[in-house]
Amino acid sequence: GENVEQHPSTLSVQEGDSAVIKCTYSDSASNYFPWYKQELGKGPQLIIDIRSNVGEKKDQRIAVTLNKTAKHFSLHITETQPEDSAVYFCAAISPRAGGTSYGKLTFGQGTILTVHP
Amino acid sequence: NAGVTQTPKFRILKIGQSMTLQCAQDMNHNYMYWYRQDPGMGLKLIYYSVGAGITDKGEVPNGYNVSRSTTEDFPLRLELAAPSQTSVYFCASNPSGRRQETQYFGPGTRLLVL
Numbered sequence: 001g002e003n004v005e006q007h008p009s010t011l012s013v014q015e016g017d018s019a020v021i022k023c024t025y026s027d028s029a030s031n032y033f034p035w036y037k038q039e040l041g042k043g044p045q046l047i048i049d050i051r052s053n054v055g056e057k058k059d060q061r062i063a064v065t066l067n068k069t070a071k072h073f074s075l076h077i078t079e080t081q082p083e084d085s086a087v088y089f090c091a092a093i094s095p096r097a098g099g100t101s102y103g104k105l106t107f108g109q110g111t112i113l114t115v116h117p
Numbered sequence: 118n119a120g121v122t123q124t125p126k127f128r129i130l131k132i133g134q135s136m137t138l139q140c141a142q143d144m145n146h147n148y149m150y151w152y153r154q155d156p157g158m159g160l161k162l163i164y165y166s167v168g169a170g171i172t173d174k175g176e177v178p179n180g181y182n183v184s185r186s187t188t189e190d191f192p193l194r195l196e197l198a199a200p201s202q203t204s205v206y207f208c209a210s211n212p213s214g215r216r217q218e219t220q221y222f223g224p225g226t227r228l229l230v231l
Contacts, residue, residue: 004159006159009157032218034219036222041224041225042224042225043121043207043209043222043223043224043225044160044207044222045222046219046220046221049219089159089160091159104162104175105150105162105220106159107159107160107161108159109157109158109159110157110158110159
């Protein structure tokens with residue numbers, strides 16, 4: 001099955017700096033890669049996603065890049081703010097899930113991002 | 118819309134007790150999921166459902182049961198609670214379960230088994 005590795009596990013930056021979180025996946029058939037932000041005491045919330053036919057996607061201060069050949073994708077946050085502090089999860093959807101059409105979402109281990117004022 | 122709601126927010130169980138974690142969504146989504154999140158780990162899929170009356174196992178189904186009698190509700194049942202089931206449980210849903218479709222998560226239920 002799919003395996004998603006996420007690095008680093010913790011990341012500390014100064015306000016205004018950039019933050020980069022990297023993920024690798026194992027299943028070359030995976031075709032959808034969402035990123036979730038989880039604030040303390042809350043469920044994960046989608047912040048950006050990318051599909052396998054796109055190499056880069058940007059939404060204001062957040063961008064995601066995908067390298068299908070190397071099977072890795074990254075989250076880039078520019079001009080970080082204290083409210084960006086949270087746990088960030090990458091995920092991948094593999095279409096191979098017991099022969100059904102259901103796409104199984106496999107999560108990385110998470111990155112605790114702390115932005116210091 | 119309230120989105121995905123979960124109750125209770127927090128519960129302490131004794132070993133061997135049983136309980137049901139409630140999950141409901143008001144978005145008319147067909148697919149619903151239960152995940153557990155252990156400290157320092159990502160989310161692991163316990164069970165999922167593709168529609169009312171249809172459920173299937175995920176990665177870590179042992180010790181749990183689910184039912185899906187309506188589109189809106191997807192309860193998770195723990196029959197004999199064990200310390201290994203101490204975790205945070207998240208319910209999620211999406212409209213059709215297509216491979217390139219995001220899932221919407223509830224706020225979670227924190228469970229402590231002592």
